[in-house]
Amino acid sequence: VTDTIISRNPLTQTEVGTVYKTNPSTLDNILKGSVSAQKKWRQLRVKERASILKQVRKQLVKKSDEFISLISEETGKPFWDSFIEVMTAAEHLKYMCSHAPLVLSQEKRSPGIFIHKRTYVRYFPHGTAGIISPWNYPLILTASPVVEALLSGNTVVLKPSELTPITGNKIRQIFIDGGIPKDVFQVVHGFGDTGAALVESPITDIICFTGSEKVGRIIAESCGKQLKPSILELGGCDPMIILEDADLSRSVSAAVWGGFSNCGQTCISAERIYVMDSIADSFIERLKKEVLNLTQSDSPERADIGGMINQNQKQAVKSFLNETRGEGIIFHLDDKKITEDSSCFLPPTIIEIDRSSSLSTQSEIFGPVIMVTRVQSEKEAINKANDTEFGLSASVFSKNLRKARRVAGQIRAGSVCINDINSNYICASLPFGGVGVSGIGRVHGPEGLKAFSQVQAVCEDRLGLKKELWWFPIADVTKKWFKRFFKFWYG
Numbered sequence: 001v002t003d004t005i006i007s008r009n010p011l012t013q014t015e016v017g018t019v020y021k022t023n024p025s026t027l028d029n030i031l032k033g034s035v036s037a038q039k040k041w042r043q044l045r046v047k048e049r050a051s052i053l054k055q056v057r058k059q060l061v062k063k064s065d066e067f068i069s070l071i072s073e074e075t076g077k078p079f080w081d082s083f084i085e086v087m088t089a090a091e092h093l094k095y096m097c098s099h100a101p102l103v104l105s106q107e108k109r110s111p112g113i114f115i116h117k118r119t120y121v122r123y124f125p126h127g128t129a130g131i132i133s134p135w136n137y138p139l140i141l142t143a144s145p146v147v148e149a150l151l152s153g154n155t156v157v158l159k160p161s162e163l164t165p166i167t168g169n170k171i172r173q174i175f176i177d178g179g180i181p182k183d184v185f186q187v188v189h190g191f192g193d194t195g196a197a198l199v200e201s202p203i204t205d206i207i208c209f210t211g212s213e214k215v216g217r218i219i220a221e222s223c224g225k226q227l228k229p230s231i232l233e234l235g236g237c238d239p240m241i242i243l244e245d246a247d248l249s250r251s252v253s254a255a256v257w258g259g260f261s262n263c264g265q266t267c268i269s270a271e272r273i274y275v276m277d278s279i280a281d282s283f284i285e286r287l288k289k290e291v292l293n294l295t296q297s298d299s300p301e302r303a304d305i306g307g308m309i310n311q312n313q314k315q316a317v318k319s320f321l322n323e324t325r326g327e328g329i330i331f332h333l334d335d336k337k338i339t340e341d342s343s344c345f346l347p348p349t350i351i352e353i354d355r356s357s358s359l360s361t362q363s364e365i366f367g368p369v370i371m372v373t374r375v376q377s378e379k380e381a382i383n384k385a386n387d388t389e390f391g392l393s394a395s396v397f398s399k400n401l402r403k404a405r406r407v408a409g410q411i412r413a414g415s416v417c418i419n420d421i422n423s424n425y426i427c428a429s430l431p432f433g434g435v436g437v438s439g440i441g442r443v444h445g446p447e448g449l450k451a452f453s454q455v456q457a458v459c460e461d462r463l464g465l466k467k468e469l470w471w472f473p474i475a476d477v478t479k480k481w482f483k484r485f486f487k488f489w490y491g
Contacts, residue, residue, distance in 0.1 A: 005189055007166050010076040010344045011298035011307050017166040022188035024197060030186050031203040034128045034155040037183035042125050042153040046104045049151050050097040056147075056178030057093040060086065063174060067167075071139060072300040074164045076307045076344060079300045081262050088426050089143040095428035096449070100151040103446040104453065111459070113489070118460040123453040125153030126229065127205035130198040132219075133168070134210045135161035135309055136265045142171055145208045145231070145443050145452075146185065150175075152452040154206070156185045159198055163309060165189050199223065206230065206452065210267075213364075213437050220440065231441035231451055233433060235267045235364045236392025239385035240421065241407060242275040242283060243378065246397035250419065252286040254395070255370060258421035260294065260348045263305050264368040265313070268393040268415075268422050271365050272353075274381040277374040284350070284372060291348045307344035308367065314344055317367030324351055324371075361388040378407060386412045392434035395421045414438065 003023075007016040022030070041049075060067070064086050071082040104123045111117040129149040133142035142160060149156050160168025172187045188194055192215070199207050199222050208231040209219050216234040223230040240258065242251050258270035275283050294304045308314040348368045355373060361384070375381045385394060395417040398404040408416040414434040415424045424430050431447035433439055441451050469478050 005162050005165055007074055007164065009073050010309050016073045019165040019169065019189045021190045022194055027188055027194070027197055030157060030188060031128065031201055033183040034157055034186060035203060037181055038127055038155040041155055041181065041184050046151060047101045049153070050100050052179040053093060053147060053151060054097050056175050056180065057090055057097070059174040059178045060090055060093065067139060067170065070167055070170060074138065074167055075135065075309060077262055078303040078306055085137055085139045089140045091426060092140065092144050092428045093147055096147050096151055099446070100449055103449050104152065116463045118462050120458050122456050122458060123450065124456060126452065126454055127154060128203055129154040129156050129452060130204035130207045131156055131158045132195045132198065132209045132211065133158065133160050135163040136262060138164035138167040139171065141210050142168065148443060148448045149452045150180065150185065152449055154452055155183070157198060157204065158187045159190065159195050160187065162191050216439065231443060232439040233267065233443070234437060234439040236434060236438050237271050237361060237364050237388055237390045238268055238393045239272045239274060240270040240395045241381045241385060241397065242273065242279070243398040243403065244276045244278055245399045247399060248279065248283060248286060251397045252283065252290055254421040255287060256290045259370040260305050260368050263307060263346070265309060265366055268425060270395065270421060271369065271371060272361065273370060273372045274375045274384050275372060277376055280374045287350060291350065294348055296345060296347065305348065305368065308346055310344060313366065314346055317346055317365060317369065320365055321349065321369065364390065382407060382410050389437045390434070391436040392438035393424065
C-alpha cells in the first residue's frame with residue numbers, strides 16, 4: 001500500500017504532481033490544531049476576517065493563469081472552462097467579503113407584546129468545519145464553502161478529491177499567502193477512509209460535502225448519529241423546458257453549453273430536455289448543427305470540451321448509452337470513439353427518449369449526453385420535469401415571461417433559470433442547493449454564510465422591575481387582567 005497519491009492528466013496520463021496521504025494520527029493532530037486556532041479566529045470581527053479574505057482574492061487574481069493551467073491539467077477540461085471557474089471563485093470572494101459583515105451582524109427582532117423587552121439575534125461559528133470537495137470543479141466547489149466557513153468564524157479542514165489534490169494544495173496556499181493563519185485552514189489528503197474519518201471525528205462540528213448521492217446518504221447517517229449538522233450537495237438530473245414560443249436560437253445555444261460544458265460533468269448540467277412537439281424537429285436539427293461545430297481534443301487552448309475525468313466515469317456513461325439503445329439514439333459525433341477504451345474521450349451525444357420512458361429521470365448521467373423528449377403540453381412538460389427524486393436546478397425557455405414564471409414556479413428544484421441556464425451559480429447572492437436526493441442545506445448567498453453559523457436568540461429586560469407579573473406568586477387580580485387582555489388582544 002503506497003502512502004502517496006499521484007495526480008495525472010486524464011487525457012494524456014502525464015503526472016501533474018504527488019501528495020502524501022494523511023495518516024490517522026496526523027489527521028487527529030491537524031484537527032486538534034484547528035480547534036486551538038479557532039478560539040482566536042472567532043474573536044476577530046467579521047469585517048476583520050473579510051479584510052483578510054479580500055487579500056486572498058487578490059492572490060487568486062494574481063495567480064489566475066497558474067490556476068487555469070493546473071485545473072485543466074488535473075481535470076482535462078479546456079482553459080476556458082477553467083477560467084470561468086477562476087472568475088466565479090473571484091466573484092464569490094468579492095460578494096462574500098462585501099456582504100458578510102452585514103449578513104452576520106446582530107439583527108434586531110420585534111418583542112411582540114413584550115414592549116419592555118429588547119430582542120435580537122446574533123450569529124456565532126460552529127467551530128471546526130470539515131469540507132469534502134469534488135473533482136469536477138476543484139476550485140469553486142472548494143473555495144465557496146471554505147470562504148463561507150471562514151467568514152463565519154470557523155476553522156476549516158479540507159479534503160479535496162484524490163483526483164485533484166494539487167489544486168487543493170494550491171487553494172490553501174493562496175489563503176495562507178493572503179493572510180489566513182496556517183492552522184485556521186488546513187488540507188488533508190486521502191480516499192474515502194480519510195473523508196469518513198473527518199466526518200466521524202468528534203472534533204469536526206459541521207460537515208459540508210459535495211459529491212454523489214450514495215456517499216451523501218452515508219455522511220447524512222453518520223452526522224445524524226452524532227447530531228452533527230451537515231450541508232450536502234448531491235447532484236441532479238436537471239430538466240430544461242422549451243415552450244412553443246421560445247427563442248429557438250437562444251434555447252439551442254443554452255442546451256449545448258448547459259449540456260456539454262465540462263464534458264457534461266456538472267451537477268446542474270442540462271440532462272433532460274422537454275420540448276413542445278410542434279417545434280421539436282426544428283429544435284433537434286439546430287441542436288445537431290451546433291454540436292457539430294464543437295471541438296473536442298486534449299488541447300486545452302483550442303478545445304470547446306475535453307474528456308471524462310477517468311475510465312471509470314467513461315464506462316459509467318457508456319453503460320448508460322448502451323441501456324438506451326432501444327430508446328433511440330438520434331445522433332452522436334463519432335461512433336468509434338464511444339467504443340474506444342484507450343482514451344477518456346466521449347463525444348457529445350443527443351438521444352431522443354420515448355415519452356413513456358422513465359429511464360432518463362432517475363439517475364444522474366454526469367457525461368456529455370443530452371436527452372430530448374417531445375411533449376404535447378405545458379402540463380406534461382412540468383409533470384415530466386418533476387418525475388424524479390432529484391431537484392437541484394432547472395430552466396424554462398419562453399418569450400412570454402409571465403408564462404415562463406408560472407411554469408418555473410411549478411418546478412420542484414432548488415433553483416430555476418428563465419431563458420438562461422446555470423447562471424444562477426455564478427450569481428453569488430443566490431443560495432445554491434437542492435431538494436429531494438439532490439441534497440440538504442445551502443451554500444452561497446446570505447443563506448450560505450448562515451449555514452456555517454449557529455444562531456443565538458437574546459431577550460433582555462429593559463425596565464429592571466423586581467419581578468415580572470407572571471412570576472410566582474401570581475395575584476388573582478393579575479390572572480383576571482391577563483385573561484381579559486388575552487380576549488381583547490387576540491380575539
